[in-house]
Amino acid sequence: MKSAACLSAVLIAAMAIGLPGCASEASGPQTATASEAAAETRMVEMDGAQIRVRLEGPVDAPVIVLLHGFTMSLESWDGWAEQLSGDYRIVRYDLLGHGLTGPDPLARYAPDERVAVLGRLLDALDIERATLGGNSFGGLVAWRFAAAKPERVERLILVDSGAYSIYGVTEDPVPVPDAMRGYLLAAPLAGVQASAMQIYADPTRLPEGRIEQIQQMMAQPGNGEAFIGHLEEFVLPDPEVDLARVTAPTLILWGEEDRVIPLDHARRIEAAIPDARLITYPGVGHAPQEEIPAETAADVRAFIEGSGQ
Template sequence: MGSLFKSEEAKARLSGWHTRFREHISAATEARSVETSFGKTHLLVGGAEDAPALVLLHGALASSAHALRELEGLLEHYRVYAVDIIGQSVMSADVRLPVDDSSYGRWLAEVFDRLGLERALVVGVSWGGFVAIRLAAYSPERVEKLALLVPAGMVKSPISSSWKMGWPMTKFMLAPSEKRLRGFWKKLLTTMDEEWVGYLGEAFTGFNLNMKVPALARAEELQRLEAPVFVLGADEDLSFPGEAVVARAAEIFPNLQKTRVVEGCRHCPPTTEAFRTSLASELREFFEGSAA
């Protein structure tokens, strides 16, 4: 199927970005690797060892460090296992998994086994939301509570998004430039964070972008999921419009406890300290039961 990366040099540069984002995490983290039948899986672990276990899943073409950079506040209250999703992170095995079967659910269940986790709180961001849903379908007893942030795998992208995002992306990929990079990312980023813009420019030119669209979750495959669910959407999300996401959530999750659509927010939420703090607090309230 070929490598995820266009060259070894591109892979090295992306690995350097993982290190760079990790350096922004003020709390102590430990790098670990576990072997699964799908390949090596890297993760960052932090937080008190006796705190409740929480598995954090990042978005497409990102890493554990990117997710922890934005949700570092969770480390104050949970034992966080930020997993580098196989096929979507430079830190884990260079393989692609099918997105139309139970492969991602089976992979993540194996990661739980290797870490000695019977069950955990689970937070999935964008593509990580799709992976979390696959675990909930395959092995629902492993999920204590589930939080999905602008998740993939729930609704199809509107046809209009193909033009609004596809054309700026195509122009950048054909002839990369700073102007075209920003023209593309302003469609996705709520905050034009210089570090995120720089990283994403490297990611879109360094990864081989032959990603398949994840299969949409179905109500019948989630009937056994007893865990409470929280779904967060974004009102200006061109990929997965927030109102459509929360409406679909009500159709497929038997124990949906909370939904919210963030106003003035694109697919990538604000990368401000105020938003990071408020989101971590909102997640904690949900996990501790006060947001039902």
């Protein structure tokens, strides 16, 4: 049995992209990022929730929908949006209980509920079919959606994605220790910085101010309670049958220095999905789209163009 402190660290990382930066009272970013200024950002109402969505790129271009990881926000994809929005319609959003979307009045935080919400959001945005990508927990939601709704997914891109059981999480959630609850509610700076060292192989690759930006998103009112609700419903049942149902051509991108999800899981996902290929990156951690956005976006472009737009 792991100690509460160890389990807290594990749960921060497990199926998440986790937590660089934090503070206790920030209410949100004070200035718009360059990508935000150049993009259309809207709030999509869904059963009382207001989901923050960002759209950029030509409206008639092939659509790429991107899902971030646990505790993060749509800014996790800024690098890819910069690299790809000249030729593709990039759509990304803050998951319920994250970023500026904030907590869900209906507390739809279980993985299957998030899959259903994704489908409804695509409907609201008049997106019938798209390339779907996700990092970590966002990858888990993406491939589950692709398995459930294959007619809606042109291609699938999984970046250090959740799938197989880790750290004791199976078809049953792992109890959330008090230390973890306190962390997510207060987001102490030292703890968030320590988590960044686990998530990113080289945090110096991140843009200046990225740590503070993540902190501000984590510290939005109600997000801490939503993070706890997420963990209380977070499960990882055996994925083999569902992965085998994914029919979309699939690109798997993985940092070889990922300390959250073992590299072996990338190979298992590749073997389980019928039409999948894997690219790994030496010296890169759990969020390659943030550490090496230009290189990973180039691989995405080659994948899409090679499989036909």
